[in-house]
Amino acid sequence: GESVGLHLPTLSVQEGDNSIINCAYSNSASDYFIWYKQESGKGPQFIIDIRSNMDKRQGQRVTVLLNKTVKHLSLQIAATQPGDSAVYFCAETTGFQKLVFGTGTRLLVSP
Amino acid sequence: DGGITQSPKYLFRKEGQNVTLSCEQNLNHDAMYWYRQDPGQGLRLIYYSQIVNDFQKGDIAEGYSVSREKKESFPLTVTSAQKNPTAFYLCASRIPGNYGYTFGSGTRLTVV
Numbered sequence: 731g732e733s734v735g736l737h738l739p740t741l742s743v744q745e746g747d748n749s750i751i752n753c754a755y756s757n758s759a760s761d762y763f764i765w766y767k768q769e770s771g772k773g774p775q776f777i778i779d780i781r782s783n784m785d786k787r788q789g790q791r792v793t794v795l796l797n798k799t800v801k802h803l804s805l806q807i808a809a810t811q812p813g814d815s816a817v818y819f820c821a822e823t824t825g826f827q828k829l830v831f832g833t834g835t836r837l838l839v840s841p
Numbered sequence: 842d843g844g845i846t847q848s849p850k851y852l853f854r855k856e857g858q859n860v861t862l863s864c865e866q867n868l869n870h871d872a873m874y875w876y877r878q879d880p881g882q883g884l885r886l887i888y889y890s891q892i893v894n895d896f897q898k899g900d901i902a903e904g905y906s907v908s909r910e911k912k913e914s915f916p917l918t919v920t921s922a923q924k925n926p927t928a929f930y931l932c933a934s935r936i937p938g939n940y941g942y943t944f945g946s947g948t949r950l951t952v953v
Contacts, residue, residue, distance in 0.1 A: 831876075833883040
């Protein structure tokens with residue numbers, strides 16, 4: 731398949747493990763954060779979001795944690811599956827300004 | 842089904858040629874965006890449009906041009922002035938009052 735990120739940081743896990751993907755954001759004024767999943771050769775897909783007045787939000791098998799003190803965002807994926815293999819991007823914005831994307835992390839899940 | 846359609850999926854350009862990438866949405870979204878994606882990098886904003894007949898430069902607009910004559914359409918032209926156009930191009934749209942973007946499936950442009 732196509733590769734959209736040959737030199738991305740890579741996280742390799744075994745099927746069934748929990749995965750944690752980290753992101754450091756730059757703008758202390760950012761008030762909204764999103765995690766996107768991008769499979770090879772496709773556009774990014776929305777996973778989960780969180781506002782700056784929260785420090786944790788849970789979805790189905792995914793949890794986002796926000797630490798505003800150190801400007802850090804993490805995405806936790808429970809019971810990782812081979813279908814979770816993709817590149818994951820965090821994005822930040824202030825108000826309704828344009829999103830600013832991080833460089834991404836490649837998640838590789840081994841059976 | 843509503844969504845964003847980008848075409849073509851693959852595009853080859855000879856040096857010195859202009860090419861136009863298509864982005865069409867039937868989501869009734871006002872704001873539309875063009876991003877470029879290179880290996881090892883995140884998404885970089887080329888141009889965006891908040892409303893019909895209006896658009897603004899993003900972070901890497903040099904060598905690109907856009908138009909927004911219709912709400913549904915936001916085509917991107919890669920001109921011969923863009924010296925390194927080989928990349929994956931993504932179009933996105935957003936509902937006013939909503940933070941998140943919906944992305945198309947991308948166009949991979951290669952200079953031959």
